[in-house]
Amino acid sequence: MKTIDLSGGMVFITGGGGSIGGAIAVEAAHAGASVAVADFKLDAARQVAETIVAHGGVAHAYQVDVTQAESVREAMADAVEGLGPMVGLVTAAAILRTGSVATQSEAGWHEIMAVNVEGTFKSVQAAVEYLRQTRGAIVTLGSVSAYIGSEEGAAYTTTKGAVLSFTVASAGDLAPLGIRVNAVSPGWVDGGFTHEAMSHMDDPQQLVETANRMHYLGRMATPTDVANAAVWLLSDQAAFVTGTSLLVDGGYMIKRG
């Protein structure tokens, strides 16, 4: 049986200290990759790296701010030197800001664009020189929000739409260099931003029940559900897949009511 094999290569993950990024780090390590866990929150990145190492894998934690190209470039150079040739980049770093078009502050708008959109661009650009050498792959983080919007989420929705368009543009630009670029687009994920939203609610259980109902498969995704799809897209098993947004949404997008 064919298995997903990333051994001998390094996967660099922004937002690797987060819920989905952390799960991708763990699954990339299961597939044999060494992992650079890069996050604004160094403690969170360290925890993920330590978990991987405790299970026999190879990982380093890096403090990066994806809004600062130099910070990403420095971490990537160090990771390539210490962990091996980069075969994959995953851009999971992002922030969530709520507000409708009518109420969204300009400052909040710029802040979320800087992390979710420009941070994705800066991370991808920094990785090109390394990935062209290995004919590696990139996975960005989209969302069903990119297609159908999200309540009180004008800016967030816009960033996810931009990430998907950027993914398509990058897939075309980087194909001649042998680099594939795809997105994974989850529905609700039981972790990260969903838990952050729940922490501001009087009745978080009601949100869980509503979210579960919205997926044909009757539940939210686990971070590992998303990670498995991302690692597959990084692997040679997806050798002819580029420029796509893979819905990992339990049927959310096709559910009628």
Ligand SMILES: NC(=O)c1ccc[n+]([C@@H]2O[C@H](COP(=O)([O-])OP(=O)(O)OC[C@H]3O[C@@H](n4cnc5c(N)ncnc54)[C@H](O)[C@@H]3O)[C@@H](O)[C@H]2O)c1
């Ligand atoms: N949770 C969901 O339901 C859901 C659904 C669809 C898509 N997504 C996407 O998945 C990705 C990960 O989200 P999550 O739910 O795991 O959230 P999360 O908050 O657990 O992870 C995001 C990580 O990004 C890091 N980060 C933020 N700003 C940064 C910066 N400037 N530089 C470096 N790192 C930075 C955070 O510290 C955090 O660890 C995001 O792109 C999000 O849009 C999440």
